[in-house]
Amino acid sequence: GEDVEQSLFLSVREGDSSVINCTYTDSSSTYLYWYKQEPGAGLQLLTYIFSNMDMKQDQRLTVLLNKKDKHLSLRIADTQTGDSAIYFCAENPGGSYIPTFGRGTSLIVHP
Amino acid sequence: ETGVTQTPRHLVMGMTNKKSLKCEQHLGHNAMYWYKQSAKKPLELMFVYSLEERVENNSVPSRFSPECPNSSHLFLHLHTLQPEDSALYLCASSPQHRENPYGYTFGSGTRLTVV
Numbered sequence: 001g002e003d004v005e006q007s008l009f010l011s012v013r014e015g016d017s018s019v020i021n022c023t024y025t026d027s028s029s030t031y032l033y034w035y036k037q038e039p040g041a042g043l044q045l046l047t048y049i050f051s052n053m054d055m056k057q058d059q060r061l062t063v064l065l066n067k068k069d070k071h072l073s074l075r076i077a078d079t080q081t082g083d084s085a086i087y088f089c090a091e092n093p094g095g096s097y098i099p100t101f102g103r104g105t106s107l108i109v110h111p
Numbered sequence: 112e113t114g115v116t117q118t119p120r121h122l123v124m125g126m127t128n129k130k131s132l133k134c135e136q137h138l139g140h141n142a143m144y145w146y147k148q149s150a151k152k153p154l155e156l157m158f159v160y161s162l163e164e165r166v167e168n169n170s171v172p173s174r175f176s177p178e179c180p181n182s183s184h185l186f187l188h189l190h191t192l193q194p195e196d197s198a199l200y201l202c203a204s205s206p207q208h209r210e211n212p213y214g215y216t217f218g219s220g221t222r223l224t225v226v
Contacts, residue, residue: 004153031212042113042201042217043154050212088154090214097209098167101154 004102006089011108018076020087020105027070028094034063034074035088037104043088046074076107084109114138117202117218124192125226132187132221134202142208143185144215145177148199160185161208192225199223
């Protein structure tokens with residue numbers, strides 16, 4: 001199986017909260033990341049969380065980390081049409097300096 | 112503008128052509144990376160340069176040849192490509208390669224089509 005798994009699609013109504021989930025396999029991962037890719041653009045780092053944290057909040061974004069279940073989530077409050085993009089989860093596996101990326105979740109925001 | 116600039120944005124080339132992709136970063140970073148992004152596949156790391164030295168080469172075919180003349184510039188030289196090499200090629204940089212918690216800064220990519 002893949003090292004980092006994400007569902008491929010998520011559809012939400014404008015104004016609702018979006019929750020994008022990710023599972024990873026390496027329990028010794030030290031840093032975990034969320035990137036956003038808009039059409040025609042590269043990946044943009046949204047936020048990162050250290051493995052010794054459970055939660056990180058940054059304006060409309062909340063990252064939750066459950067180390068026991070190796071589960072990472074990104075919650076976007078008050079989702080807007082401009083949030084439509086592909087969201088990538090990534091981990092830095094222990095002993096490696098190269099992050100492992102998931103396949104990305106396409107977030108579709110409809111009116 | 113992320114601080115990582117890639118040119119050209121789009122490239123169409125024949126299988127017998129030779130072309131180069133260029134990446135430039137103005138962030139003072141010491142590490143630079145080439146990734147390949149194909150539809151329905153995870154991001155594929157191709158090459159890693161740290162302080163202008165190649166430190167990773169992920170079993171990339173020799174028809175792709177990287178060059179890093181200084182810490183601000185990275186090239187990917189292409190020759191005799193195959194149609195399956197059509198993809199979005201992304202350049203990224205980071206402050207350092209090892210012990211880097213801050214993630215990568217990506218360019219907008221070059222959309223390559225091999226005909």
